[in-house]
Amino acid sequence: MSTDHATPTTAGLTESIGRGSLALAVATVQLLVFAGFVLVDRPTLYVPVALASAAGLGYASGRGWFGMATATLGSVLLLALALPLGLFVARQKPDLLADTVTDPAVHQMLYLTVYAPLVAAVGALLFGVPLAYLLARGFPGQSVVAALVDLPLVVPHSVAGILILFGFGRRGIFPGFSVLGTMLGMILALTFVAAPFAVNAARDAFEAVDERLEYAARSHGASRAQTFWRVSLPLAGRGIATGGVLAWARGVSEFGAVAVVAYTVDFFYPPAGGTVPGTHAPVYIYKQYNQAGLDASGSVAFILLVLSACIFLLVRWLGFGKLGGAS
Template identity: 55%
Template sequence: MSTETTRGRPAVALGTGTTVLTFVTVQLLAFAFAFTVELPGAYALFAVASTGAVAYHRDRGAFGVAAATFGSVLLVALALPLLMLVARQDPGIVVEKALDPAVHRALYLSVYAPMLAALLSVALGVPLALVLARGFPGQALVESLVDLPLVVPHSVAGLAVLFAYGDEGAFGWLEVSIPGAFTLLGVPVDVPLFDGFHYDFSVIGTTTGMVLAMTFVSAPFAVNAAREGFEAVDERVQRAARTLGANRWETFRRVTAPLSVRGVLTGGVLAWARAVSEFGAVAIVAYNVDVVYPPLFGERSETQHAPVFIYREFMTGGLDESGAVATLLLALSVAIFLVVRSLAYDDGGWP
C-alpha cells in the first residue's frame, strides 16, 4: 500500500478489490444499523452521500461527483427492495422452506428450464445476430420482429405460444411412439430394460411448453447482445484474414468468434436471467409441470416454475411463506449469476 498527495490532501492507493470490498462492507453495516433502528430511509441517504464522497476522494471532478451521486440514486432504488426483502425474513421459515422437497423441485425446474431456453436462444440467435450485424435489405423489419417480444405483455406472450404450438398449432400433429418389443423384418425384437417410448408434442402443462414460452421472451436478449458483439469486431481485421487466404468459416472461427465471444456470452446470461424471472407466459402455458426430481433417479411429481410457485405461496400462505421462497430463489440466482460471470468473463482465450 502506498500513499500520494492529490491537490494538497493525502490519498491512500488501495487495490481495486480491497476498495470495493471495503465499500460494500461499509454499506452493509450501515444498512444493518439503519434497519435495526427502523430507519431504512436514512440508509438510502447515506448510500447516496457516501458514493458522492468516494467520487470526490478519487478526484473525479465536479462532473464525476455529480454523475456518481445521481447514478447512485438508481442503484439504491434497485438494491434497497432486495435488501429489505432479505432482512425482513424469519430465519426459521427460510430454513423450513430450504428443507422442503416441494421448494427443491420448484428451484430445480427454475434453473433447468431457463438453461434450456437460454441454450436454445443462443444456438438459434447467434446465426441471426451474425446476419443482422452484416446487414441486408429489409433488416429493419427483422429487427422489429426480434424486439417485439420485449414489448408484448407477458400474458399475451403465453397466449401466442399456445396458439402457435398448442394442440391445433404448428406441431400438434407430431407424435412419436417406439414400443419396447416389436418386429423388424419379421424377426421379433425385445429391447432389454426398455418399456417403450411415446412422445406427444404438447405445450400445455409440459416442460416443452415452458421452455418455448421462456425462449419467446428471452431470445431478443441473446440476439441483440450477440449482434452488438459482432458489430464491435473491426472489419479490417476480418478482411485481413480473408486476404491471407482464410475462407468465411475460418475467418469466423479464428477471428470473428473470439473477438465477439463476450457479446454472445452476455446474451446467454441475459436470456437465462430473463427466463428465470418470467411469470405471465409460463403461468398460462405451463402452470403445473411434471418433473423427475432428483434428476434421472427420482420420481415424477408436479411442481411450478419458481415465480409461479412464489405467487401460489403468497396467495395461500401470505408474505412470510412467499418471502422465504423468494429469498431462496434470489440467493440461488445471485450465486449462479456470479459463478457464470466469473467463469465466462475470465481472460482465457477462445477454445
C-alpha cells in the first residue's frame, strides 16, 4: 500500500541526509578555497571569505540578523582552531615526512607513546572502576573523594610531576623503588594525570544504569558482587571503555609530568629484542624542536596528530556507536 506522505521517521531521515549533504558541500567548498589561497601563499585572504560565508549561512538559516551575528562570532573561534591545523598539514614536506616515518627512533618513540599510556589507562580502570561505582551510588564524604579525583585536572602538569617525585621518590611511601628516569615513574605520572578521565567516565556510566535493575537482581537472590558483575558492569561497559580510551589519550598527550619524572627512560622494545632508551612523544617533539628546528619537529608532530585523530575517532565510536554523532 502506498502513501502520499512520508512517515515522521522517514521525513527526519531525509532531512538529516539533506543537512548532511549540505554540510559536506559547504565543507568541500571551504576546503578548496582554503587550498587555493595556500597554493598562492595568501592564507590570510581566506579569513574574510570564511567569515562572509558564515554570515551568509547564518542569515540563510532562518534566524535572520541574529543568526548571522552568532555564526560570524562563532566562526572567529573556529578559525582560531582550524587555521593552525590546516596550515600545519599544508606546510608538511613529503620528503621529510617520509624520512621521519622510516626513522627507527621514531618507531621506538611511537611504541613507548602507545605502550606506557596504555598501561597507565589499564591501571586507572582497574582501581578506578570500583571507586567510580561507589561515587555513583553515594557514600559519606563522597564530595571530598570526588574533589580529590578531579584534582589532577587543575594541577599544573609540571607540578604533577613534582608530586609524583615527592610521593614515590626516595623519601616517598616506597623508598625502595626508583621512579626518577624510570618506566615506573613514567607510568605513575601518566596514571596521575589520566585517572580522572577514567573514573569520571565510569561514574557517569554507572549513574546511567537504572538502579531498579540492580534491585531486581538482588530480589532474585543475586549477591552484591554478582549484581555488579552481571548487571551493573555490562550495562556501563561502553562508558567504561570510553573512559579507558580517554585516559589513554590523555597519557599520549602528556608532557609536563613526564618531562619532570621520566624525561628519558629505558624500556623493552620487542623489535630490538632488548632494552633501549627512549622518550615519550611530546618530550621527543620538544627535543626535536630544540635540536633540529621547526620542520623536523613538525613532521614528528604530524605523525602524533594522525595518532590523536585515530584516538578521537575511536572515542566517538565508543561513545556514540557511530562516527557521525549520537544515535
